[in-house]
Amino acid sequence: MTNTTVHTTVAVLQPDTLVQQAKSGANWFFWIAGMSIFNSFVHLLGGSLNFVIGLGATQVIDALTTMMSQENGDSFFLGIGLVLDLIVVGMFVLFGVFAQRLHRWALVVGIVCYILDSLIFLWLQDWFSLAFHAFVLYGLWRGWSATNQLRALHRNA
Secondary structure (H helix, E strand, O other), X not given: OOHHHHHHHXXXXXXXXXXXXXXXXXXXXXXXXXXXXXXXXXXXXXXXXOOOOOXXXXXXXXXXXXXXXXXXXXXXXXXXXXXXXXXXXXXXXXXXXXXXXXXXXHHHHHHHHHHHHHHHHHHHOOHHHHHHHHHHHHHHHHHHHHHHHHHHHHHHO
8 A cells, every 4th residue: 555545545634524523523413412401300299309501591591490480389380491491302313413414503502501501500509510511512512613614615616
């Protein structure tokens, strides 16, 4: 195998690797959505289990609507909370769907939303959840970086 053959093989494999990395980054949105809705259902059923990958926003919604429900003696607010949770989680599912299709805007908007969500944990001084958010943000950033590299390859081709 000559040196030229090796470089050609690497160049051919690179776009596939970048696509895989971009989709891997996009998959984080599905994990965020899934764990967030799981956390909400556990909360709704009276449990205390909580996954750190979940959104702080849905946890705030759950806490506020539970408090309102208890104060008013009405489960109506729990239903409102669940609907709000589904809207927030649905946004992250859409970010994942569009990021899987290599739309950069979905990654950018999703990353910004997740950074804003991280501020909830910073405010609450929940360092473990904040650190895990940082880890997930790194995975999302890698997906965004790979998407940008793919875009540059297609532009130069």
